Amino acid sequence: MSEIILEVKRLKKYFDTPKGQLHAVDDINFSIEKGKTLGLVGESGCGKSTTGRVILRLLEATGGEVIYKGRNVHEISNKEMRELRKEMQIIFQDPFSSLDPRMTVSEIIEEPIKLNKIIVNKEERFKRVLELMDLVGLSRRLINVYPHELDGGRRQRIGIARALSLNTEFIVCDEPVSALDVSIQAQILNLLDELQEKLGLTFIFITHDLSVVNHFSDDIAVMYLGKLVEKASAEELFENPIHPYTKALLSAIPRPTLDRKVEKIILKGEITSPINPKKVCRFADRCNFAEDICRNTEPHLEEVAPDHFVSCHIFKA
């Protein structure tokens, strides 16, 4: 049982919009052990990306706590935060827009080291850049190339090298393979797997693609409209999904096989926007099993099986 490296408590992030207050992340709780991967899953608008950014304080939290190695990330000074950033990094979804188009590959990877004055000597810094490129599988010949000359897979490797350039221990991966071709996705996933083993990294893996997250995560948390609806180990979630949304999500994934056709649960309606939400179950209007209690009171996350949490009035086990 390793130590808990990150704890998120009652985390909230609200945005003020002309139409009202948008509850992007509403009262999220989870923790991650060192060296493990938590998959954060959900569709667009569920708040997973926002959660990732709030954890890294790229966005300020509206409420709650993000405790990294015992310190609340949102209560420390800007200077202390910059120190912490050496350990907490992010890999972005879009390999095309997350790299400065005016910098070469080596300049991009070198920047964090240079900025934070980790290695002041120019030659030594360059050596470290080459090491990092080797680590992520980027050919050394690419040092002076610009991102726009490379394909998505290579660009993503640059992003990963950049994220690793400091003393990184914890990485938020925001849909790191969604924008890549299938065969390249597999390469990058394998790379992340290797790196996690080699360097003992802890990941939060944010994605909408359940098949990817199954492959890669130890635990999975499912989000819907800013709320956590189910949380369990990856194995448990796939074998025994309890929340109706999780079940629908799982059944909706197109399976590339002719065997065992799974009956698709088709949800009615669309995902709505969480503006000024009422204190009811946010999934009720799409749920095929909703009853009155769902439309009147808000459910809470409860442990319905060992280490398996669900937020639902109807389905408890």
Add this chain to the structure above:
Amino acid sequence: MKDTILDIKDLNIHFFTEDGIVEAVNGLNINIKKGETLGLVGETGAGKTTTALSILDLVPMPPGKIISGEITLDGIDIINASEKEMEKIRGKIVSMIFQDPMTALNPVIKVIDQISEAIIIHQNLDKEKAEEKAIEMLELVGIPRDRRNEYPHQFSGGMKQRVIIAIALSCSPKLLIADEPTTALDVTIQAQVLKLMKELKDKFEMSMIMITHDLGVVVEVCDYVAIMYAGRIVEQGTLEDIFRRTKHPYTEGLFNSIPNIDNRKEKLKPIKGLMSDPYDLPKGCNFCDRCDYVMRICEEEAPEKIFFSDEHFVECHLYSKDKSYNLSDHDL
């Protein structure tokens, strides 16, 4: 014997750009009969969209150029058709749904008008009757009629895609080309839209080309599958052929790259290397520099088509001597 709706023979399309010549489509053959759905599977740069656009004569020329080949749609020679003739064909005989629903609709025109536009052009109905028909289409795709006067930005992604489907089907085309129609949508919405497309396809007895990179989507909707790589169809067959009797190493590679949702322990086996540079394709087989089964001949000669049945063929040297070769026979 069912009618053939689309017959493409030996199509070659090249793009002449500043940086060189892109051999986008090479030696393509497609035959689709009435009511059949063909899945065109491949990754970025495989040439699927270019193929689709050529059926509608929408490939930008320059820089594109149809070097050779024939495209016959419902008996009409597309390559030699004039622009005026094409205008009568697009929307009426063949329709296309593009990938990104967010940008495919005109933001300043009401959705009902966008649907009626197609009807008015092709069916010579007056505005009122066209609008009635358009409302029918809206309801057919699951959008309540009282939302007909709204603008695209008032709809979500999934609903926009439904509007686009309504426009595409408004004149009952014989062939629908859907270019990654659900890639930009959430998984639960994707399920809704695919179900809708299947229902409408049956209802209208349409043929369909479903362009996708997702083999899971293929299983949902398609009868036949063509796997494209670097502008060529490297394997084609029925669903059974492709899924149960996979022949081409690239097809096998695609299956191995996908995380298996039912077996999480399996390590992913990505295809090594990168998509071939379309400016500089290898001399022999386009896939040789990434293939686990590569032999000397693969670098020298382009493979011939080898048929296993009427519908199932592959372009690969592995089978030229021995048709019963099994991919799993190979020791890696």
Add this chain to the structure above:
Amino acid sequence: MAEEIKTVNIKNKNEVAKRSLMADTWRRLKKSKTAILGLMLIVMFLCMAIFAPIIGDYDEDALKMNIIDRLQGPSINHWFGTDEFGRDIFIRIVYGTRISLFVGLISVSIALSIGGFFGAIAGYYGGQIDHIIMRILDVILAIPVILLAITIVAALGPSMLNLMIAIGVANIPGFARVVRAAVLSVKDEEFIEAAKAIGAKDHIIILKHVLPNSMAPIIVYATLKVATAIMATASLSFIGLGVQPPTPEWGSMLSSGRAYIRDQMHIVLFPGLAIVLSVLSLNLIGDGLRDALDPKLK
């Protein structure tokens, strides 16, 4: 077998040459014939300005009056003829180039640095800061450039320095707007977020990431503004509020030559032509740059 054959190296053109964005822009700019024409003209003017002392002596040829030679038409001795004081018009135009270009460049630099600074702050931070800065600048923007310049010069007195200040200040709001818009277009890009994530401070982000990536519209705007600055210089000098005679300046040459326009047209023709060509050349370059820098036209 696969082991016998060495894995065919993944050929990749990308791994060979480094193609910087500037080289790319130059390549695209070269394609526009009008831009090349503009470039050639502006180079000609630059040469005139730089090599003026070699072409003719300032005091002897440009300033010294020679009443005997007055009002002569173009000839071998005097390519553009002489003016009402017998001074060689060609030499005066050459020296006038220095003034026009100098005032143009300096005034734009003033406007770019001050306006750009406020525009960048307003664009990057947004909110109240944005509102305050932009509303103050709106007040200045409401006054027509020429009118504002006239007012400043009238208050400070006519001289080349005050001319530069006047035109510079009048252009500050325009530059603030352009830079603000450019910053807005880039600041929400993910690579900016990435810079924050690795611990970069705000000023580093603005200088190193935001501005270099939003240069394109600013460069185009600046080029066009040098043209208008040249126009403004000529206009103000024309009405006597700019460079004072006898200093050769295209606008004041136009002004003093007005009386002779009927019979000795050359006195106003050539200065006028100089103004037109210099402004035109900069506009052509600006348009060419706008197209060359447009990522969508690649």
